[in-house]
Amino acid sequence: MTISEQDRQAQSGEQTRAALIHAALQLFGSKGFEATSTREIASRARANIGSIAYHFGNKEGLRLAAADYIVATIQDVAGQALGHYAVIDIPAETKESARQQLGLVLERMARFVVAQPAAGEIVQFLLRELAQPTAALDRIYSGVFEPTHKRLCAIWEVATGEPAESERTRLTVFTLIGQLVYFRIGREAVKRRMDWTLMGEAEAAAVAAIARQNLMAIFAARDAEQERAQR
Amino acid sequence: MTISEQDRQAQSGEQTRAALIHAALQLFGSKGFEATSTREIASRARANIGSIAYHFGNKEGLRLAAADYIVATIQDVAGQALGHYAVIDIPAETKESARQQLGLVLERMARFVVAQPAAGEIVQFLLRELAQPTAALDRIYSGVFEPTHKRLCAIWEVATGEPAESERTRLTVFTLIGQLVYFRIGREAVKRRMDWTLMGEAEAAAVAAIARQNLMAIFAARDAEQERAQR
DNA sequence: GTCTATAGTCGGATAGAC
DNA sequence: GTCTATCCGACTATAGAC
Numbered sequence: 001m002t003i004s005e006q007d008r009q010a011q012s013g014e015q016t017r018a019a020l021i022h023a024a025l026q027l028f029g030s031k032g033f034e035a036t037s038t039r040e041i042a043s044r045a046r047a048n049i050g051s052i053a054y055h056f057g058n059k060e061g062l063r064l065a066a067a068d069y070i071v072a073t074i075q076d077v078a079g080q081a082l083g084h085y086a087v088i089d090i091p092a093e094t095k096e097s098a099r100q101q102l103g104l105v106l107e108r109m110a111r112f113v114v115a116q117p118a119a120g121e122i123v124q125f126l127l128r129e130l131a132q133p134t135a136a137l138d139r140i141y142s143g144v145f146e147p148t149h150k151r152l153c154a155i156w157e158v159a160t161g162e163p164a165e166s167e168r169t170r171l172t173v174f175t176l177i178g179q180l181v182y183f184r185i186g187r188e189a190v191k192r193r194m195d196w197t198l199m200g201e202a203e204a205a206a207v208a209a210i211a212r213q214n215l216m217a218i219f220a221a222r223d224a225e226q227e228r229a230q231r
Numbered sequence: 232m233t234i235s236e237q238d239r240q241a242q243s244g245e246q247t248r249a250a251l252i253h254a255a256l257q258l259f260g261s262k263g264f265e266a267t268s269t270r271e272i273a274s275r276a277r278a279n280i281g282s283i284a285y286h287f288g289n290k291e292g293l294r295l296a297a298a299d300y301i302v303a304t305i306q307d308v309a310g311q312a313l314g315h316y317a318v319i320d321i322p323a324e325t326k327e328s329a330r331q332q333l334g335l336v337l338e339r340m341a342r343f344v345v346a347q348p349a350a351g352e353i354v355q356f357l358l359r360e361l362a363q364p365t366a367a368l369d370r371i372y373s374g375v376f377e378p379t380h381k382r383l384c385a386i387w388e389v390a391t392g393e394p395a396e397s398e399r400t401r402l403t404v405f406t407l408i409g410q411l412v413y414f415r416i417g418r419e420a421v422k423r424r425m426d427w428t429l430m431g432e433a434e435a436a437a438v439a440a441i442a443r444q445n446l447m448a449i450f451a452a453r454d455a456e457q458e459r460a461q462r
Numbered sequence: 463g464t465c466t467a468t469a470g471t472c473g474g475a476t477a478g479a480c
Numbered sequence: 481g482t483c484t485a486t487c488c489g490a491c492t493a494t495a496g497a498c
Contacts (some may be wrong), residue, residue: 013463032363035265037491048465053493055463126323127362131355132263133419145420167425171441174421178413179406188364189376191404194398210402217452218445244481268473279483284475286481 017055019045025066029124032144033063060135066138067129071143098158099219105152106176106215107208113184115204123184146176160222176215185206248286248301250276256297260355264294291366298360301353302374329389330450335384337407337446338439344415345448346435353413391453407446414438 023045027036038059042049056062122219126144129137150164152173157164183190187199196203254276258267268291273280287293343350357375359366381395383404388395414421418430427434 016463031362032263032265034263038493039491048463048466049492050494058493124362127416130417130419131358132261137419141420141423146418146424149420149424166442167437170425171437172445174413174417175410175441175445178410178417179369180409181416182405182409182412185358185412186360186361186376186405187410187474188368189372189380192372193377193380193405194401206398206402210399210406214403214406214445214449215454217448220452220455221444221448224451247481269475270473279481280474281476282481282484290474 008044013055015133015156016045016047016051016056018154020047020052020055020062021066025060025069025125026121028066032128033059038062063134064139066125067139070125071139073122074144089198093158095159095161098155099216102152102155102176103156103212103215106211109177109206110180110183111201111204112206112210113180115200117200120184127181127185152176156157160219160220161226172218176211179214180207180211183206244286247276247278247282251278251283251286251293252296252300255269255293256300256356257352259294259297260352260359263359264290269293269392294365294367295370296368297356301356302370304353305375311316324389324392326392329386330447333383333386333390333407334443334446336386337411337442340408341411341414341439341442342435343354344411345438346431351415358412358416380408383407392457393453407442411438411442 020041023041024036027041027044038052039049041062042052052062053058115125116123126140129140149170153164153169156162156169156173160169162169183199190196191199194203201210251272254272255267258272258275258282269283272293273283283290283293287296315330347354357371360371380401384395384400387393387400387404389399393400414430420431421427425434
């Protein structure tokens with residue numbers, strides 16, 4: 001076997017692997033793990049059924065690989081939903097800039113969660129794993145959920161003065177995220193109730209606007225609270 | 232066959248039917264429809280595999296029956312999560328009473344969604360159907376989601392003066408519900424992040440308190456908005 | 463690394479006795 | 481209405497040729 005043949009096969013192997021993960025992500029996300037057959041995954045990836053065993057051992061291994069892929073993807077694009085607050089805004093760590101950052105983060109999250117057509121499967125996959133914890137959740141939690149939530153809490157402290165790790169802060173941040181996530185989970189109900197035939201950029205913008213209003217309302221309430229406390 | 236024998240069998244038939252629905256609800260809710268086998272359902276219901284075919288035709292029929300059961304249950308207890316606003320508070324339809332009602336509704340929902348041990352499977356089942364729409368969703372949507380949401384929007388109009396069917400109102404109500412629902416979906420992540428070993432009444436109360444604070448903050452912001460508009 | 467054939471398992475549905 | 485036996489299809493996983 002020549003070197004170029006090795007290269008071609010190695011590359012092809014990587015491609016097959018990636019295609020399998022991508023197909024698995026879509027199918028696990030939209031139908032669920034158990035409802036998806038390895039045959040279907042292989043077929044969609046235009047790969048062979050045997051290749052799943054070769055690359056991932058078994059179906060469960062493919063689930064873990066998909067989870068790892070998600071963690072890596074999100075960590076790579078890091079700021080896509082979170083913003084680069086900690087990185088670029090350190091010098092301007094004022095209350096106002098922190099508040100604006102949080103507003104931006106919510107807006108990006110809304111776009112990501114509600115509209116992103118490609119990311120839809122990722123979110124769906126995450127939510128499924130979350131609803132039914134398996135080994136894959138451990139990696140996702142420590143790789144995505146925890147760092148994201150902690151970062152938001154840290155920004156929150158700058159924005160409001162409340163300790164980042166207080167129960168109130170942590171719970172409030174969860175409600176901020178939760179209000180957005182519901183638009184993905186409850187997508188079908190939202191579409192019917194809102195008379196939306198699809199949920200794209202325009203709809204995501206509407207959702208983002210409401211989330212931002214809610215956020216600003218909470219900031220205002222915190223300000224009023226502190227004023228009262230100072231008197 | 233004597234009449235008493237008919238009675239016994241008829242009653243037993245109803246019991247079997249109910250037990251099957253109950254078992255299906257638990258299993259569909261916790262593991263998902265596809266991941267649950269009819270054998271497991273029958274076994275948990277202490278019934279026979281054949282009885283599923285007899286009572287519901289097939290597995291899908293059992294899913295529909297479970298959906299119908301949920302709709303009926305929620306409509307029966309109607310106010311358990313929604314309050315009896317429209318029924319008992321009509322004479323006192325003031326802005327303040329509407330706001331208090333909404334606060335109460337959120338609190339009950341929080342308790343229901345977060346802590347209720349028996350209702351957990353119902354919520355899980357609902358969320359699964361919502362995430363993956365089937366025929367069962369139609370009944371659940373028109374029987375539960377739509378009336379609940381519409382009622383909340385109506386109360387919102389009294390509480391803030393904003394039209395019940397405006398886009399802003401409908402979306403805001405979704406965010407109010409969504410922030411709570413996330414504590415069920417993301418239960419595992421919340422538990423880890425909050426260092427909660429379980430989510431019971433105490434934890435539900437903490438969540439409810441935050442949700443109420445958010446609600447009151449939004450009311451205050453709406454008031455400020457209207458004041459500004461009047462000037 | 464890819465692909466096929468197949469072993470072994472499990473699940474949904476049915477027929478029919480009681 | 482209940483229960484058993486059984487069929488048939490679909491699935492995962494594996495062994496082995498290429």
